[in-house]
Structure formats: C-alpha cells, structure tokens
Amino acid sequence: MNIEDFPMLREDLIYLDNGATTFKPQCVIDKITEYYTKYSANAHRGDYDISYKVDQEYENSREIVRKFINARFKEEIIFTSGATESLNMIANGFFGKFIEPDDEILITQTEHASNVLPWFRLVNEKQAKINYIPLDDNHYVTLENVKKAVTPKTKVISLASITNVIGDERPIKEICEFAHQNNIFVVMDGAQSVPHRKTDVIDLDVDFLAFSGHKMCGPTGIGVLYGKKELLEEMEPQNYGGGMNESFDNPNEIYLKELPTRLEAGTPNIAGAIGLGQAIKYLDSIGMKKIEAYEKKLRRYAIEKLINIPYLDIINIESDSGIISFNVDGVFSQDVAYYLNKYKVCVRAGNHCAKILNQETGVLNSLRISLYFYNTESDIDSLVELLSNKEKIVEEML
Amino acid sequence: MDNRNIIMNHYTSSPYKKDFNPDLNYQKIETKSDSCIDHLNIYVKFENNILKDAYFNGEACAIATSSCSILLKNCLNKTVSEIVEYIKNFDNMVNGKDFNLEELKEAIVFKEIVRQGHRKTCAYLPYQGLKKLIDKR
Ligand SMILES: Cc1ncc(COP(=O)(O)O)c(C=O)c1O
Numbered sequence: 430m431n432i433e434d435f436p437m438l439r440e441d442l443i444y445l446d447n448g449a450t451t452f453k454p455q456c457v458i459d460k461i462t463e464y465y466t467k468y469s470a471n472a473h474r475g476d477y478d479i480s481y482k483v484d485q486e487y488e489n490s491r492e493i494v495r496k497f498i499n500a501r502f503k504e505e506i507i508f509t510s511g512a513t514e515s516l517n518m519i520a521n522g523f524f525g526k527f528i529e530p531d532d533e534i535l536i537t538q539t540e541h542a543s544n545v546l547p548w549f550r551l552v553n554e555k556q557a558k559i560n561y562i563p564l565d566d567n568h569y570v571t572l573e574n575v576k577k578a579v580t581p582k583t584k585v586i587s588l589a590s591i592t593n594v595i596g597d598e599r600p601i602k603e604i605c606e607f608a609h610q611n612n613i614f615v616v617m618d619g620a621q622s623v624p625h626r627k628t629d630v631i632d633l634d635v636d637f638l639a640f641s642g643h644k645m646c647g648p649t650g651i652g653v654l655y656g657k658k659e660l661l662e663e664m665e666p667q668n669y670g671g672g673m674n675e676s677f678d679n680p681n682e683i684y685l686k687e688l689p690t691r692l693e694a695g696t697p698n699i700a701g702a703i704g705l706g707q708a709i710k711y712l713d714s715i716g717m718k719k720i721e722a723y724e725k726k727l728r729r730y731a732i733e734k735l736i737n738i739p740y741l742d743i744i745n746i747e748s749d750s751g752i753i754s755f756n757v758d759g760v761f762s763q764d765v766a767y768y769l770n771k772y773k774v775c776v777r778a779g780n781h782c783a784k785i786l787n788q789e790t791g792v793l794n795s796l797r798i799s800l801y802f803y804n805t806e807s808d809i810d811s812l813v814e815l816l817s818n819k820e821k822i823v824e825e826m827l
Numbered sequence: 828m829d830n831r832n833i834i835m836n837h838y839t840s841s842p843y844k845k846d847f848n849p850d851l852n853y854q855k856i857e858t859k860s861d862s863c864i865d866h867l868n869i870y871v872k873f874e875n876n877i878l879k880d881a882y883f884n885g886e887a888c889a890i891a892t893s894s895c896s897i898l899l900k901n902c903l904n905k906t907v908s909e910i911v912e913y914i915k916n917f918d919n920m921v922n923g924k925d926f927n928l929e930e931l932k933e934a935i936v937f938k939e940i941v942r943q944g945h946r947k948t949c950a951y952l953p954y955q956g957l958k959k960l961i962d963k964r
Contacts, residue, residue, distance in 0.1 A: 763888040
C-alpha cells in the first residue's frame, strides 16, 4: 500500500528490515524541511512569531501522540530520543526511587537489550533481582506463566508488546489486570507494536509505555515515554538544566516546572517531534486497523511460500506480526544476508539485540524479515525466488 | 585451487577450528564485531615469543571464519615481531596500500572481497583480535 508516498521506495531495493527502522513518507520529510526552512527557532521562547509557531507545532505533536495512544492527558506524553531512552528513564527515574533490596523485576528472555540492560543496572545498584517469566513451547508469554512467576516481592513486569525476533504478541491487557490486583506495575515496550497496531493505553491500563518514532515512519532521534500522570509526577528527571526549572537560587532551592516540561530538559528535538506528529497523522490517514490487517495478510502470504522451501527453518511460523525469523539450514545467517544484499534485498542477520534469547531458543543467530504496509507480495516473491536455490546461495554468498 | 575453494575449505573444514578446553598456557582472544554478529574465540600459545599453537571456535560468517583459519595457519611458528609484520602487511592489502604478496600466502584470497565494504570488517576481525593481544604483551 501507499508505495508512491515513499521516496526510498523509488530506489532499486527490496527493504525487509522494518523492525530496525522504517522509510519516511514525503509528507514527513516535507514537514521537517518546513521547520528548518520556515520557522527554525527554539521552543519555549514565545517572544517572536516564529518561536510561537514552534511551540504550537511542538505541542500540537504532543497532542497528536496523546490521541494516537488514547492517553488521558497531554502531560502524560514525554518526548525522548527513542524507546531506549524512555525505558532508561522508567527504570532509573521512577523505579530507581522505589526499588528496594530483594525486590523482583519480571521480564522475559525474549526482550530487546533496551528492555533488559536498564533493569540489570537497576538491580545491580539496588541489590534487587531479575526474574524471567517462563515461556511456552512457542516462546510465548501466557497469563498463566506470569501468575506462576509473580511473587510477593515482584514490583514491576516489563514486557515488549510484540517482540523483535519472535514477533509474538503478549496479552498485555490481561497481564495489567492481574498485576494491578497485586500492586505490581506494568511497563510496555511498544517499539515493535505501536507502529503496527492500534494502541490504547486506557484500555490496556499499562503504567508506562515506550516507543520510537523512526520505526513508524517518523524521524530518528525521537521517541515517546508515556506514563500515568500520577506516576510521572513521581519520576525523578534524569537530566537537569534549561527549560525544566522554574527557579534556582542555591542547591537547596531548586524549583522544577510541571509535567511534561520537567522531564524534557534542554532544547528538545523539535524537528523530530514535529516530524513524528506528521508521521502519526500519516499513519492515521491510512488507518491502523487497515495497516494491521494488511500486514497480517502479507505475513500469511510469505509463510505459505517460505514453508515450501525444505531447507528453511522458520523459527516463528505461528506468530502473527510482520516479523519472520528463519535460517537456511547449514548456512550462516550473515552469509545469507550478504547473498541477498547482492540482489538488493535488505534483511537483517543477527541476534537482533535480544542476546539472552539464545538461552531460550537454542538458536544463536537467524535471519529476520520484518514487514511494513508498504511491502508487497512482489517483494515476498523476489525473496522466495532468491531463497529457493540453495546451491545458488552457497555459490554466491562470498 | 581458486580463491573460492580456498575460502570454502577453510570455512567448512579448518584444521584450526575446534572445541577444546585450553590449559593455562593458552591465552584467549574474544573477537566480536560491532557491526555484525561475527563472534570468534581464538586461543594462542606462545613459547619464547614464538606462536607454538593456535585454535579458534565460535560462530561467524564464511569470510571471518576462513580469514581466521588462514591467519593462524600463516602465523604458526612465527615470532611475535614476524606476526606484527604479517598483520601490517595484511592491513596494507585490505586498505589498498603496497604489500608483500608472498608473505600473505593464502590470505591474498581476500584482496578483492574486502572491496565490499562490510566484508572488510569480517576479514579483518581475527587480525584485530590477535593484534590487540600482541599489543598488550
Ligand atoms: C522491542 C524493542 N524494544 C526497544 C527497541 C529500541 O529502540 P530504539 O533503538 O529506537 O531506542 C527496539 C529496537 O529495535 C525493539 O525492537
């Protein structure tokens, strides 16, 4: 769908690495250019027209994000540099204040590094503990297993809503319901789901949500931290400095601004935030339901074809996101990626930043294709054709 | 043998690639790429400044694996300073500078391949690891 909107799709490429980042439609590029060419001023300096315009556009983007994830208040939307920064802010700025020795943090072995390492650091600092939710045979998270893993010491459950290698969708809403009955917070890493599915934070009832703009047609260097207002009020800013303070006379008298500004010290990524707002408008103009349905159909199409290649070992046949991970039997994934690259097919080889996943799946590395709505059946056909001849892969991988 | 066969032989059946439990006389070098998933462990044993024994294992692409195998083959029984020279020579080749063809032996198979930008990192990865260890000595 909508191929004509993307300048990158005019290049001679087949891009199947949308889990890493996505292409930008012309309207997003134009919006960013407009900021740099028509009203390139700083924010929060409303003394002159172009700066006033910056504030309007910047805050308008916040409102667009709020609506997009159905948050109650604009103050619940904090602009960050990406999902990684958002997750670090949550782990340090919020849980850093509350976690005590022996408290338990519950994650899984299929999380992205950005939803593991901030927690590792926290438990090291606080002498707390990481526990893992056992996964079922498909490496999925079930509510039953969450219940089994929770103890009276569990303080927070932090999960990707869709994982970046297996592509499975977690029952976040049910987990929140159970967790909240037990006074446990839930953090949702939405990096791989917000770009592909309708997200409703009120319906899900998550306490915190992190996602990145660049994986949803927006610019790099911009992301979002959502938190329930009463929780964000408690969050300790990771950065102090300009923009976030009300007044300061000496170290004992620092007065900070209200949310959301308090958590956005320094000159923000203005172009990024405005670009993200435009990207969301663009996604909404297509419709998240339609995007989801299209990707599911395309995934089924891909699986039906890939499954016929006998030496292809597909790791996640069942999951229903646009992520398909597989190996060509006997050929190192990176060599297959190099082979595909010769035909200008972009796929990712690797452990995809989910390094502890290896312990879980026993598969060290794999190839991953990750689809977006601008991919087509013809992209899949080209991939399948290239993978259909193993001798050719081995012959041409060098 | 043509270049392709040399690479494939070292990739699929290197005599230097094996799982083993090194004793204390071996030093371990862990080489990992920043940009890809190549990950090789190299084990070397020096005696009187001479590389007496070397093995490697791990998971990496055909280029990194075969390059490692050829590196160890070429460096066995060389002195530390000879190895330093050899690495420099390889470095010159992959960076398009003048180099001594004879010294490199089978390693010249990578001469063309490293023109594909990211493959250069793969071929050079084991060299980087060995160099780091020697620099520390
Ligand atoms: C599940 C998941 N979480 C977090 C991240 C981190 O996103 P970013 O690098 O944009 O901060 C990613 C990116 O690949 C991801 O896939």
